[in-house]
Amino acid sequence: MYRSASSNAPIRRFEIDFLSDTLTKPSAGMRKAMAEAEVGDDVYGEDPTVRVLEERVALMMGKEAGLFVPSGTQSNLIALMAHCGRGEEFITGTSYHSYLLESGGAAAVGSIMPCPLPVDENGALLPGDVRAAIKPDNTWFVKTRLLALENTVNGQVQNPKRIAQLCTVARENGLSLHLDGARIWNASVQSETPLADLAAPFDSVSSCLSKGLGAPVGSVLCGSHEFIYQAGRVRKMLGGGMRQAGILAAACLYALDHNLPKLAQDHANAAALADGLSGIDRLTLHRGDTNMLFLGADPKDRESLVAHLENQGIRVGPPAAKIRMVTHMDISPTDIKTTIRAIREFYNA
Numbered sequence: 001m002y003r004s005a006s007s008n009a010p011i012r013r014f015e016i017d018f019l020s021d022t023l024t025k026p027s028a029g030m031r032k033a034m035a036e037a038e039v040g041d042d043v044y045g046e047d048p049t050v051r052v053l054e055e056r057v058a059l060m061m062g063k064e065a066g067l068f069v070p071s072g073t074q075s076n077l078i079a080l081m082a083h084c085g086r087g088e089e090f091i092t093g094t095s096y097h098s099y100l101l102e103s104g105g106a107a108a109v110g111s112i113m114p115c116p117l118p119v120d121e122n123g124a125l126l127p128g129d130v131r132a133a134i135k136p137d138n139t140w141f142v143k144t145r146l147l148a149l150e151n152t153v154n155g156q157v158q159n160p161k162r163i164a165q166l167c168t169v170a171r172e173n174g175l176s177l178h179l180d181g182a183r184i185w186n187a188s189v190q191s192e193t194p195l196a197d198l199a200a201p202f203d204s205v206s207s208c209l210s211k212g213l214g215a216p217v218g219s220v221l222c223g224s225h226e227f228i229y230q231a232g233r234v235r236k237m238l239g240g241g242m243r244q245a246g247i248l249a250a251a252c253l254y255a256l257d258h259n260l261p262k263l264a265q266d267h268a269n270a271a272a273l274a275d276g277l278s279g280i281d282r283l284t285l286h287r288g289d290t291n292m293l294f295l296g297a298d299p300k301d302r303e304s305l306v307a308h309l310e311n312q313g314i315r316v317g318p319p320a321a322k323i324r325m326v327t328h329m330d331i332s333p334t335d336i337k338t339t340i341r342a343i344r345e346f347y348n349a
């Protein structure tokens with residue numbers, strides 16, 4: 001399903017592709033903005049378009065400064081390495097991206113020890129678990145340095161009260177706080193909460209412009225001036241310093257202007273999809289709040305359902321216990337209707 005870097009399997013295009021919101025392609029307007037971007041060498045701090053983007057996202061997140069980086073994965077790794085020293089520990093969720101889906105970078109590259117804790121049905125950690133996981137300060141134990149949370153988690157907006165409780169436990173114990181807000185944009189739109197409010201309890205927040213916002217590349221890590229200075233050094237160390245990166249930053253600025261307001265449509269499309277699929281006996285729906293829907297299909301149906309859809313030019317996530325479907329800019333309300341018809345046809349056959 002997921003091609004390795006060395007794969008030379010042919011690329012198959014799907015008319016309707018629910019695999020991920022990272023599949024969105026730059027529009028003509030975005031490409032024009034990229035072509036016309038004013039640029040400089042950002043490793044010398046001289047790319048004006050990158051500066052505008054960093055300042056703009058930092059302002060939106062209510063932080064002092066921002067750092068433009070190539071990916072959400074690098075952004076999280078930079079944050080972990082800026083917060084934690086060698087052999088220190090961060091607490092996070094077993095299903096969270098920075099633990100599960102970043103090739104073990106924290107341990108392999110950062111020499112940082114993960115302490116992953118189970119999450120509840122909404123994807124949230126439990127304050128009691130976090131409190132119990134923080135190690136006493138003595139020579140036997142690793143130094144617990146950071147709590148790293150995520151919002152949204154699998155399309156689920158995190159409960160602000162729970163976030164506040166978790167952050168209180170962390171603060172009381174002297175931990176720093178990082179938020180992996182790859183899709184914080186969706187959380188903000190859905191909960192009608194300013195980004196700065198969602199980011200306020202955290203020292204650092206990472207956000208992706210390359211998912212629902214539709215930029216081809218780019219994440220912005222935000223925090224205090226001092227934190228971002230440290231982060232800039234780690235980015236250089238990891239090879240994330242980019243030269244005329246304004247071409248990419250221009251796409252991100254275009255995304256903030258034109259695509260951020262469109263996220264509500266993605267959420268409405270996911271809700272319409274869930275509505276249209278309700279009442280099918282052999283199908284359980286797990287709806288996130290935002291742009292994700294998970295299909296709980298019978299084990300015997302999974303492979304054939306995915307194949308049936310692919311034959312009709314519709315791709316969904318791999319045939320697991322929960323088959324993920326992600327709505328995004330390049331999926332229209334008409335596509336949603338087509339997909340509902342195709343899934344119902346599978347179950348009626």
Ligand SMILES: *Cc1c(COP(=O)(O)O)cnc(C)c1O
Nearest residue numbers: 071072073074097150180182208
């Ligand atoms: C996608 C994602 C990332 C990583 O972003 P990349 O740009 O793909 O490296 C990190 N955290 C979460 C929650 C994500 O969904």
